[in-house]
Amino acid sequence: MNTVQLRQKIEKQLNQLSPERLALVSEFLDSIEPVEPIESSSLRKLSPIKRGKIAKDLLKFAKTWQGDDLEDCLNFVHETRSKTQF
Template structure:
């Protein structure tokens, strides 16, 4: 979406908002402006890249034993909420 089209869309949306919602938009814009003028945050820490070509055995150093009595419940949750992988 071009800059002009985006501005026009926002103006149309603002024209349709009731006063209480417009107040929320104004507060949000104020917070955005204060963030950009405040002291800049330190840059994100760069992490080492994931090494490709490693084997599952390399992950064993991170493995532990399960502690707790909710293993079945956790597995059920994972099965219900995971999404299919796309490669």
């Protein structure tokens, strides 16, 4: 299948998707877009990582779970995690 045929096939498939599934496709495409390289000079502008933070400081990154697979994800974590070695 050449590029033109593949694009036609994808366009036909996109036209048949529900708005919810179309949003998922858009999110996927966003995730595989090439990331522009970061200039090394811009890295110098970043503030340093501060150590000694407490868990309360991480709450600003917390969000609510979206989806119905929380139990499956938790089971996967329990099945695949390794024991801690000190």
